[in-house]
Amino acid sequence: MKVYEKPNALYGTFERKTGPALESTHYCQGCSHGNVHKMIAEALVDFGVQDRTVFVSPVGCAVFGFYYFDTGHIQAAHGRAPAVATGIKRANPNSIVLSYQGDGDLAAIGTAETIHAANRGENITVIFINNAIYGMTGGQMAPTTLIEQHTTTTPGGRVEGIHGNPIRMCEMISTLTAPTYVERVAIGNSKHIMKARKAIRKALQIQIEGRGYSFIEILSTCPSGWKMTPPDARDWMLEHMTKVFPLGVFKDESKAREPGSWDRVIKPFEPEAVGAYLKDFVGATVADPSQSKPQEMHCKFAGFGGQGILTMGLFWAQLAMRAGSKVSWIPSYGPEMRGGTANCQVNIADERIGTPLVEEPTMLAVMNQPSLEKFEAEVVPGGVLLVDTSMVKTAPTRTDIKTVLIPASEMANQMGTSKVANVILLGALTAATDAFPFEYVIKTLPELIKKKSLVEMNIEAFTRGYQYVREQQNG
Amino acid sequence: MAGVPYLEVASELCKGCELCMGVCPKQCIAIGDKLNSASYRPVYYTGENCTGCGLCFYACPEPGAIRVVKP
Incomplete structure (x- = not known):
């Protein structure tokens, strides 16, 4: 016996429907x-x-x-x-x-x-x-x-x-x-x-x-x-x-295709593997939070794309995060991968951060002329302005802020690559603000650098930047 | 003899689109003259000549409106 009737893969009643016939669809006549x-x-x-x-x-x-x-x-x-x-x-x-x-x-x-x-x-x-x-x-x-x-x-x-x-x-x-x-x-x-x-x-x-x-x-x-x-x-x-x-x-082409040949098998996530992966980003060793945790800071890093601006801000935020602070990091850049202007904004605080934007920076680091002209006026009185004098030819005009000048790009060039200028600036920034103990950064920085072969050079760059500012401070 | 094929129309579910009538090779489905509670005029089986081919079942857009039995 053959019976043609509503297949069981359809529900008996269609709950969407109101009115007398719950079993009928919501579709129009003849649809x-x-x-x-x-x-x-x-x-x-x-x-x-x-x-x-x-x-x-x-x-x-x-x-x-x-x-x-x-x-x-x-x-x-x-x-x-x-x-x-x-x-x-x-x-x-x-x-x-x-x-x-x-x-x-x-x-x-x-x-x-x-x-x-x-x-x-x-x-x-x-x-x-x-x-x-x-x-x-x-x-x-x-x-x-x-x-x-x-x-x-x-x-x-x-x-x-x-x-x-x-x-x-x-x-x-x-x-x-x-x-x-x-x-x-x-x-x-x-x-x-x-x-x-x-x-x-x-x-x-x-x-x-x-x-x-x-x-x-x-x-x-x-x-x-x-x-x-x-x-x-x-x-x-x-x-x-x-x-x-x-x-x-x-x-x-159904006959030509091997059964199973179009299965896309992906490995299911294993909790341990995910945990191990995430450990690289959070929960890493914290040297001594009580000593390393920085003061509240609102920072802006600005320059050309390709100078390592975004990475510099990211390292700064990660240093604070691993020391126990709440942090935010947000990049802002044009469609150019190289040569356009780029900046990133970093908030460091004890409390949860509402907005990631920094409109009144307590710290500004600039690596090109346009950035100095654009952002110098934003720095709050008493704030810190860090300038890469290799790239910026005019002197800052503000007198109510603490200005730190360092030829970071030239120093990096002497080390063999201009690419570590951003880390030299981080060293200078650490010395200028005393945000973190020197030893804490030296211990933590290697964990933030993906390419392990570059760790040594970055430690050297950080140290040079740090010492340059300390020598200036000591007169 | 195994029995006679037949079809049933759930007249409350039928929306009277008449598409089943067009595919029935034996013209054994007709449109009624009374309205159902959704104010459609449902079709009905005339009572003879159904071969149980099932074409009306597949032509019917309403999943539960037509049931065909071929013994």
Whole structure:
């Protein structure tokens, strides 16, 4: 005996619904979503994968997928379903992941995610409901709207010269190397519908066997948005949409792909490994917090990109953090990797820090002329101004602050590389502010430097900067 | 004989879109003239000629509205 009835992978009642028929969907009369839901649910039951399926709902009418599918579920932000699906699949390769999306979601805001998930060949199944319109929001033009089709935003019909042409996603995706199976089907007459069912099943089968990425585009009807009766909508879709979006298989490499060959296995995180990794950043040895913990400071480090400005601030903040202070560090720089202006702001305090911004620095270190001109006036009276005189040719004008001058870049150059000028400045800063004991920094600095071969040179640079200022202080 | 195939329409769930009527090879589904409580006119099985092919089930957008039994 064969019984065709609502598959068990769909819930018995749809709680979203109010009114007399809790078992009916929220979809409009004649909407194709219901057909596709039914066929997906049937396949999940038939293949025995319902319990390990994760359905990714889009934004659009199918946003309430979680009210219908009795599977795992994640609601993705508009257009991001394939990216979310990627994450789920990679974190849990045994899951069966369905990215279910409409044309606005998949072919407009989510074009990038769609193309790149396909291009990576993620072992997921993407179901693309193409009804040539933004259905949920009231029938606006979609990327797949046909030329001359009337929508609420193209009341005179879509015009090529103004709105562009409808996007053919199957054709685009089938040009990529990685996808395994790309087919366009339609919820039209019996033959179309049964072909759609077959395509959905094949796509799921491919994923279950680990043969890679499948993309099933389903030409669908939106009788409400199109303002037609359901039979008229079906006929219009078959007559007009299939001309622009021809049905058929665009790519099928399922036989050539080895089962399991497209599984992306990533190692699960092990708590011990994570802990060991994080130990490099926090919880490291604290020499003697009671002696090393600095006074409250609000610091700004400024210069050209490439001078080590951001690193200098980061070291300064880390020195304080490891001594037990609360710290913040925030960089500010232009799009240039080298040569643009850069600064970073560091707060050091006993209490939790509200804003990471430093508008009234108690300490300013500048490594170029524009930075001195721009920030000198900001320093609070009694604050410290540190100037790399190799790079700054005019003297500071303020007299109500403590100014420390040091030719850091030239000193670094004498050591063989200008790259340690920032650490020379840190040494100078430590001497000028007495923020940390010299021994504490010498002990801690090696932990902050990633390249261990550079530790010795940095210790030397720090020491030279520190001694330079001490000698000045001692007259 | 194993029994006669038939289909059932849950008239409270049917939204009267008539898409099942278009795919039925035997034209054994008809539109009713009474409204259900959601104010749709549900279809009904005329009572004969159903072959149990299931096409109406797949053409129906409403998951629970049509049930087909083929003994």
